[in-house]
Amino acid sequence: MTNGTHISIAPGKCIGAGNCVEQAEDYFDQNDDDALVVVLQSTVPAEDRARVERAANVCPVAAIILSDNA
Template structure:
């Protein structure tokens, strides 16, 4: 199974912080404006569910998951 990578669309982020609450190992918030900071772009197979949940709870769809090429 190929690992996934995370893409963040910063221009969409409104700083809701849902991703940080769900997956704090992968996301943080900028202290100045609250927008998302991606901590780890690579997702191990065991972490896919939590990162997918974080992407799904984003109110503006600013988090995209990509399957890594094999």
């Protein structure tokens, strides 16, 4: 049984496109200074997985990495 999904951001990849925020604004925000992604909560319960996966998929530089917690 898995314990949810963990969000991490690949260092140096985000270009501040904001697509992820549009898909899941309760998980992703953008830094006021440089518009780079800020993860608001890094643990994703199963019911939010599809939405967060969509956010990862629309990132143009594949900066959002999802991993399953064991």
